[in-house]
Amino acid sequence: MLVSHILGAKGRNVITIAPEKTLADAVRALHEHRIGALVVRTPQGKVAGILSERDIVNALSADGAAALNRSVKDYMTADVATCGEGDAVEEIMETMTNGRFRHVPVIKDGALVGIVSIGDVVKSRLEETVGEAKALKDYIGAA
């Protein structure tokens, strides 16, 4: 199963935020869209980082409520692990497990074209496993 299959099913819309926006803006966006991470993108379209719920918890723990008025760029992770549409879902699982994160933006020709979350990966693996089990049952039944 490839990343392109996941994007085909869930769509390619990615909720992004500018680096200069405040952490309070990010909290509102996460709540409004019911998501766990925002890709931080410059007005020129360049991926500058990623900000997840975890970063907001860390920010509040370190700086208290004052963190909410600071910039997203002060708390985001700038070194973002990304993937391509042709990458295998298994590879992304490994990237997430080794990096201990749950979101991987998808890049094509330098542009952001989607995002894969751990929930998407689990869903796709489950569908694959159910499909394989059915194929095996059908095969045994037909024999």
Ligand code: AMP
């Ligand atoms: P998450 O598990 O996705 O909520 O993120 C946990 C931590 O990893 C946070 O500090 C995120 O900023 C960071 N993070 C999330 N996704 C990525 C990614 N694709 N590449 C690098 N860091 C990430």
